[in-house]
Amino acid sequence: MVIETRPDPSRNNDRALSAGELAVARHLLIHGPATRGDLGDRLNLSYASTSRAARALIQEGMASEALEQESAVGRPRQVLTAVPTARHVLGCKLTTDTAYGVVCDMYGNVTAAARAALPRPDSSGTVSLAGTVKVIAQLTTRLGRKVPSLDGIGIALGGVVSGRSTVREGTFLGWRDVELAGPVTERTGLPVTVTNDVTALAREQLWFGAGRSHSTFGVITVGAGLGFGVVREGVAVEELIDNGHLLAHVPVDPRGPVCGLGHRGCAAAYLNREDVERRVSAAAGRTVTFDDLIRDRAAGDEDAARLLDEAARALGHLIATFAGALQTPCIVLAGEDVAAFAGSRVMDEVIADRLRPGPDEAQRCVLDLITTPLTFNDWARGAAVAGIQNILGAV
Numbered sequence: 001m002v003i004e005t006r007p008d009p010s011r012n013n014d015r016a017l018s019a020g021e022l023a024v025a026r027h028l029l030i031h032g033p034a035t036r037g038d039l040g041d042r043l044n045l046s047y048a049s050t051s052r053a054a055r056a057l058i059q060e061g062m063a064s065e066a067l068e069q070e071s072a073v074g075r076p077r078q079v080l081t082a083v084p085t086a087r088h089v090l091g092c093k094l095t096t097d098t099a100y101g102v103v104c105d106m107y108g109n110v111t112a113a114a115r116a117a118l119p120r121p122d123s124s125g126t127v128s129l130a131g132t133v134k135v136i137a138q139l140t141t142r143l144g145r146k147v148p149s150l151d152g153i154g155i156a157l158g159g160v161v162s163g164r165s166t167v168r169e170g171t172f173l174g175w176r177d178v179e180l181a182g183p184v185t186e187r188t189g190l191p192v193t194v195t196n197d198v199t200a201l202a203r204e205q206l207w208f209g210a211g212r213s214h215s216t217f218g219v220i221t222v223g224a225g226l227g228f229g230v231v232r233e234g235v236a237v238e239e240l241i242d243n244g245h246l247l248a249h250v251p252v253d254p255r256g257p258v259c260g261l262g263h264r265g266c267a268a269a270y271l272n273r274e275d276v277e278r279r280v281s282a283a284a285g286r287t288v289t290f291d292d293l294i295r296d297r298a299a300g301d302e303d304a305a306r307l308l309d310e311a312a313r314a315l316g317h318l319i320a321t322f323a324g325a326l327q328t329p330c331i332v333l334a335g336e337d338v339a340a341f342a343g344s345r346v347m348d349e350v351i352a353d354r355l356r357p358g359p360d361e362a363q364r365c366v367l368d369l370i371t372t373p374l375t376f377n378d379w380a381r382g383a384a385v386a387g388i389q390n391i392l393g394a395v
């Protein structure tokens with residue numbers, strides 16, 4: 001016997017959830033269906049609080065509840081399930097020249113994707129804010145047609161973002177102290193959250209990836225630059241104190257190559273795509289891209305293999321340092337270039353050596369490395385998940 005409890009069609013999508021409702025919604029989204037009793041136990045809520053939260057979520061259309069007869073003699077159980085399609089959010093990743101958009105449901109499932117060119121930068125290298133807002137609004141209209149309604153927007157970009165709305169430094173757009181959330185809300189009428197792209201990725205991992213098994217973990221992205229995200233005790237760190245410099249420029253080898261800031265042998269010198277390409281191109285007397293290096297290695301080129309091994313070694317040190325400082329066994333490796341290092345023997349050896357116990361010690365942990373090479377749509381999905389968390393009122 002299954003008795004469905006139907007949502008109230010007059011639901012109000014704008015109301016932020018209470019702490020209890022959010023905890024229940026989050027648990028259902030991340031861990032799947034559960035009884036009120038299970039939820040109370042897992043979330044340390046009283047039965048009355050759990051029931052109140054369940055009723056509110058059903059009322060909002062965000063959860064449904066069914067009576068399931070467990071056995072012929074037992075009492076029927078009320079099982080709560082999230083309704084992922086109750087809300088949809090546009091996620092938008094801004095690069096130097098393109099806005100990548102995806103629409104996601106509450107599970108972070110992508111239901112539609114599109115992209116649009118951003119305005120060209122002016123003579124000072126600045127991309128027009130008004131033009132960018134217009135492009136995002138157009139993507140919102142275009143992708144909004146694919147779902148019953150859009151409930152919010154999450155925007156992610158490289159750089160420093162404050163207060164989930166102001167781009168303090170928009171590295172790739174030439175922006176400084178640009179208020180972005182307000183103008184997009186004005187144009188679209190939707191709640192907007194703006195996030196550093198790696199932070200958005202950390203938020204996505206918190207709900208739908210590494211966060212399912214680890215309450216504390218780090219994210220390293222390898223691509224156009226090195227990026228870092230931190231989740232501590234179930235909370236994503238919104239703004240890094242140093243924009244990742246303390247890790248990106250950690251010394252690896254005092255005889256190594258020089259990074260763009262002039263450090264000899266820091267991690268960035270080995271892993272920043274621009275730094276690597278500049279150095280290799282200068283040595284070769286022609287333009288050599290990171291992708292060329294990967295291709296050359298596959299074709300048996302020893303120089304390319306050595307260069308990528310050196311980079312993998314630097315990445316191994318970076319992972320070990322990050323994990324040690326954060327005191328987590330879990331590091332997520334992501335980004336456009338990370339596939340080049342997945343399963344690297346050199347990287348594994350560096351990490352094993354850093355963990356190696358002394359003569360009278362036992363090894364305390366092994367590292368859990370999760371590698372997720374990313375496309376721009378994956379970055380946009382991270383933005384969408386940050387947008388979902390925003391409309392649900394999650395911290």
Ligand SMILES: [Zn+2]
Nearest residue numbers: 249259263266
């Ligand atoms: Zn450096």
